[in-house]
Amino acid sequence: xxxxxxxxxxxxxxxxxxxxxxxxxxxxxxxxxxxxxxxxxxxxxxxxxxxxxxxxxxxxxxxxxxxxxxxxxxxxxxxxxxxxxxxxxxxxxxxxxxxxxxxxxxxxxxxxxxxxxxxxxxxxxxxxxxxxxxxxxx
Amino acid sequence: xxxxxxxxxxxxxxxxxxxxxxxxxxxxxxxxxxxxxxxxxxxxxxxxxxxxxxxxxxxxxxxxxxxxxxxxxxxxxxxxxxxxxxxxxxxxxxxxxxxxxxxxxxxxxxxxxxxxxxxxxxxxxxxxxxxxxxxxxx
Amino acid sequence: xxxxxxxxxxxxxxxxxxxxxxxxxxxxxxxxxxxxxxxxxxxxxxxxxxxxxxxxxxxxxxxxxxxxxxxxxxxxxxxxxxxxxxxxxxxxxxxxxxxxxxxxxxxxxxxxxxxxxxxxxxxxxxxxxxxxxxxxxx
Amino acid sequence: xxxxxxxxxxxxxxxxxxxxxxxxxxxxxxxxxxxxxxxxxxxxxxxxxxxxxxxxxxxxxxxxxxxxxxxxxxxxxxxxxxxxxxxxxxxxxxxxxxxxxxxxxxxxxxxxxxxxxxxxxxxxxxxxxxxxxxxxxx
Numbered sequence: 001x002x003x004x005x006x007x008x009x010x011x012x013x014x015x016x017x018x019x020x021x022x023x024x025x026x027x028x029x030x031x032x033x034x035x036x037x038x039x040x041x042x043x044x045x046x047x048x049x050x051x052x053x054x055x056x057x058x059x060x061x062x063x064x065x066x067x068x069x070x071x072x073x074x075x076x077x078x079x080x081x082x083x084x085x086x087x088x089x090x091x092x093x094x095x096x097x098x099x100x101x102x103x104x105x106x107x108x109x110x111x112x113x114x115x116x117x118x119x120x121x122x123x124x125x126x127x128x129x130x131x132x133x134x135x136x137x138x
Numbered sequence: 139x140x141x142x143x144x145x146x147x148x149x150x151x152x153x154x155x156x157x158x159x160x161x162x163x164x165x166x167x168x169x170x171x172x173x174x175x176x177x178x179x180x181x182x183x184x185x186x187x188x189x190x191x192x193x194x195x196x197x198x199x200x201x202x203x204x205x206x207x208x209x210x211x212x213x214x215x216x217x218x219x220x221x222x223x224x225x226x227x228x229x230x231x232x233x234x235x236x237x238x239x240x241x242x243x244x245x246x247x248x249x250x251x252x253x254x255x256x257x258x259x260x261x262x263x264x265x266x267x268x269x270x271x272x273x274x275x276x
Numbered sequence: 277x278x279x280x281x282x283x284x285x286x287x288x289x290x291x292x293x294x295x296x297x298x299x300x301x302x303x304x305x306x307x308x309x310x311x312x313x314x315x316x317x318x319x320x321x322x323x324x325x326x327x328x329x330x331x332x333x334x335x336x337x338x339x340x341x342x343x344x345x346x347x348x349x350x351x352x353x354x355x356x357x358x359x360x361x362x363x364x365x366x367x368x369x370x371x372x373x374x375x376x377x378x379x380x381x382x383x384x385x386x387x388x389x390x391x392x393x394x395x396x397x398x399x400x401x402x403x404x405x406x407x408x409x410x411x412x413x414x
Numbered sequence: 415x416x417x418x419x420x421x422x423x424x425x426x427x428x429x430x431x432x433x434x435x436x437x438x439x440x441x442x443x444x445x446x447x448x449x450x451x452x453x454x455x456x457x458x459x460x461x462x463x464x465x466x467x468x469x470x471x472x473x474x475x476x477x478x479x480x481x482x483x484x485x486x487x488x489x490x491x492x493x494x495x496x497x498x499x500x501x502x503x504x505x506x507x508x509x510x511x512x513x514x515x516x517x518x519x520x521x522x523x524x525x526x527x528x529x530x531x532x533x534x535x536x537x538x539x540x541x542x543x544x545x546x547x548x549x550x551x552x
Contacts, residue, residue, distance in 0.1 A: 148428060148429070148434070149428055149434035149435070149436050149437070151428060151429040152424060152425055152427060152428070152429070153424070153427040153428070153429070153431055153481065155429055158424070158425035159425070160425050161425070205429065
């Protein structure tokens with residue numbers, strides 16, 4: 001599991017007093033930084049070096065997220081395929097699971113414009129953060 | 139179908155030269171304004187008036203979206219339930235379907251904190267924008 | 277003058293019911309697209325082609341911007357120097373000037389990491405959009 | 415001085431490999447949370463409770479901010495007036511001052527729609543975070 005703590009920003013709150021749904025997309029992306037570092041430790045953003053492309057994201061909004069409390073984002077690897085893997089995220093505030101979601105990332109060669117196999121050493125590193133069985137019941 | 143045209147912004151483009159995945163969340167939300175107006179014509183954001191809450195969103199990233207061309211967002215109603223409905227969105231650029239996704243909105247009473255039935259007149263208005271059968275094959 | 281029309285997005289509205297101050301930064305940046313095109317018609321974002329770097333921005337928040345009405349962004353060139361120029365922006369809603377601001381852009385060679393002179397033909401194109409004298413009294 | 419540490423997000427980086435200028439607006443706003451708490455400890459966002467309105471912000475972009483390193487935002491109070499005060503922010507990365515800026519906040523009664531005096535106890539709390547003289551030479 002990877003965890004980060006986030007303080008909501010004044011502008012993250014929408015007209016009904018809750019964190020706007022689009023903000024979760026940004027928070028979950030931020031939570032993927034340690035996963036990005038498995039593939040590119042220096043986080044170098046160039047076509048010849050960056051090895052991942054986004055294929056899919058989804059978000060379930062379960063409970064209201066407020067301005068005044070910090071939010072903990074917990075991230076797990078929920079699937080490791082041959083060329084892609086899935087990250088599962090949860091947003092917790094004051095002991096409440098408020099949102100969850102997932103992201104499918106594909107290993108990609110931006111020069112050749114084609115998908116590539118995930119190297120075995122990367123699979124090993126990802127597998128250290130697998131979602132535990134009981135968590136999948138949430 | 140509802141359509142809006144969007145010009146990408148310099149900062150919407152990420153370090154690999156494409157529209158960042160989180161930007162689609164904002165664009166699809168903007169495309170829901172005419173749907174919001176079905177339920178609240180004045181777009182009044184207050185707990186006693188705003189009647190919708192977000193339950194789920196998902197996004198499929200199909201092709202790269204670039205800075206230089208406008209993007210057309212096409213939105214349809216893909217499901218009308220008793221208390222919730224689903225909006226289906228597509229992002230097109232230069233004749234290419236680059237992203238698609240959906241959003242599940244629930245009719246909600248923010249004062250009583252409970253879900254409510256969709257009124258029949260709202261169902262009728264939503265049904266005028268139903269996703270055609272052939273579009274579902276995309 | 278360059279003008280664009282923007283529909284506020286649900287999430288642009290903050291917890292007090294107005295467009296959040298950070299949103300103006302994005303709207304004014306979007307309004308600079310035609311100015312960017314003077315320097316790079318294809319809007320190509322690469323170090324060997326993109327010729328501008330941001331030095332300064334400022335924003336004055338004059339009146340409240342609401343969700344329900346479109347916003348018109350009017351942009352002018354308010355200064356043309358030897359290596360930099362200033363863009364002046366206004367955000368109007370329902371006949372009210374709600375925000376104004378400016379951005380200082382510097383001509384820059386990202387390969388050599390140094391500022392460069394503005395070419396005369398670019399100066400001529402910029403000068404067609406100069407802020408009129410009477411507008412400066414606002 | 416108030417300080418927060420921020421990890422840049424993948425999507426904060428623009429097409430030229432640097433943190434987009436609009437992101438600084440969000441980071442500096444986040445850095446104002448402890449200042450907001452001086453005026454509203456529970457960060458309650460409602461018209462009858464929230465006591466501040468934004469009048470002005472400005473940003474100077476001094477050096478490039480990259481994806482791979484954390485950013486420290488340092489915030490000070492640089493002016494305390496009768497009804498408004500100014501916050502001064504700096505963004506540091508790897509020992510480099512990369513951006514600075516300020517925000518003018520006005521004490522405001524959102525029910526009566528009028529400015530109000532800053533209470534003396536709030537002035538005392540703000541004055542504990544005054545910008546030191548030598549910092550103003552930066």
